[in-house]
Amino acid sequence: MPWIIDVKMHLESMGISNTINENNDCSTQDKARAQVFLRKHIDEMLRFEYLDVTDPSILWNHLKERFDHEKEVILPNARDEWRTLRFQDFKKVNEYNSALFRICSQLKYCGHDVTDEDMLEKTYSTFHASNITLMQQYRMQRFTKYSELNACLLVAEQNNELLMKNHESRPTGSVALPKANAINVYGPRNSTRGRGRGRGRRRxxxxxxxxxxxxxxxxxxxxxxxxxxxxxxxxxxxxxxxxxxxxxxxxxxxxxxxxxxxxxxxxxxxxxxxxxxxx
Structure with a gap:
């Protein structure tokens, strides 16, 4: 799927995106440019296999027939990952986002769209049991986009890490020891001892x-x-x-x-x- 999207965008930027469509009326020069681009960005074994194909639209259809069945292979796996995805199984919010968007992209590629409501409900329903109150507070915010909830989760995570860092550096009940001053501690004692020694020598x-x-x-x-x-x-x-x-x-x-x-x-x-x- 990423390769298909990238090829279409590059051909569109070159102005020859119609060359991969069937029954197109593009010039021979544009077809040659599209054919060179496709052959340059496919696997070496495929390049030798389709060596006799000179029309980019025919080469595109052959590749589509050969690899288009991946949708049927990816769809069951993507559905199972979506079903077992839980927010509480990840230590970082970014790790959860990476898995969430990857599964959503696979489902969209297979023809199953995932809306923001689905992503919000998936996140709410998979909070840890100890964070029920926090989950209810997020629900009361009534977010309409997952990006809004994601921003709040990232801010809360950063604040939590800062609190834990301060707690570990100085646990509860511990106070920093005051700095000792050698002059205040030992000065009067030494001066008294000096005066006593002086009187003893004189008297x-x-x-x-x-x-x-x-x-x-x-x-x-x-x-x-x-x-x-x-x-x-x-x-x-x-x-x-x-x-x-x-x-x-x-x-x-x-x-x-x-x-x-x-x-x-x-x-x-x-x-x-x-x-x-x-x-």
Whole structure:
């Protein structure tokens, strides 16, 4: 059928379409042009079989007698495909349209016309059972052409694919996690830690020595560390080591007796204040 339609259109465009009709009065030149065109566009075996035929109308009739029985062969198959055609068996609307129009073309070629009402009813009646409500909504639109229903089906299919794509990218109930800011999370913590470390270095310098040398004799320590340890560092020492607060008076008494005994034995001047009587 497509070959017959194409040949007729080409001959019409060349102005020699009457050459394939019986009892035509076309010129010999037009018949020769039509004969060359037909022989060029038929199968090679047919070309050798009809090698002695020079009239295009005779060649056309021979081809028609040989292949015109295809209508009787195509018609039962086309009817069966039309009967079993269902819209729910196709995943895409375009796939359904391709099958629908192919079957309709075969039926028309065999002499059975298919109207828009037939195509609309075939589509409505073959919706999936879960889409009954959607089918009723399409029926209420009262389409008169299948092209109108086809446009609505294509738009609905595209919207459905978009919804499914968005749902799969982020399922229901899932929320995107906020971006973490390293400055906000760790900044105050680091700054507090820095300030605490700074205070420890300034105030707890002697205290750290005391903790390190808590089991050693405090009289052996000399210089600034010992006096500083007895001053500002002593407060933090009391907080962290309450057990040592009880021994502070005894240690002070030992230091006082040591200073008193030393002052009696030596008259050297103090290396710090310059007075005599103590080291």
């Amino acid at each position: 707890g310098r002697g205290f750290g020595r005391c903790q390190f040398n808590r089991n050693q004799n405090f009289n052996s320590s000399r210089g600034r560390g010992n006096s500083y340890n007895r001053g500002r560092g002593q407060k933090r020492n009391n907080y962290h080591s309450p057990q040592r607060n009880n021994s502070q008076p005894q240690e002070k008494a030992k230091v006082a007796r040591h200073d008193a005994g030393t002052s009696q034995k030596s008259d050297a001047t103090c290396y710090r204040c310059g007075s005599t009587g103590h080291l």
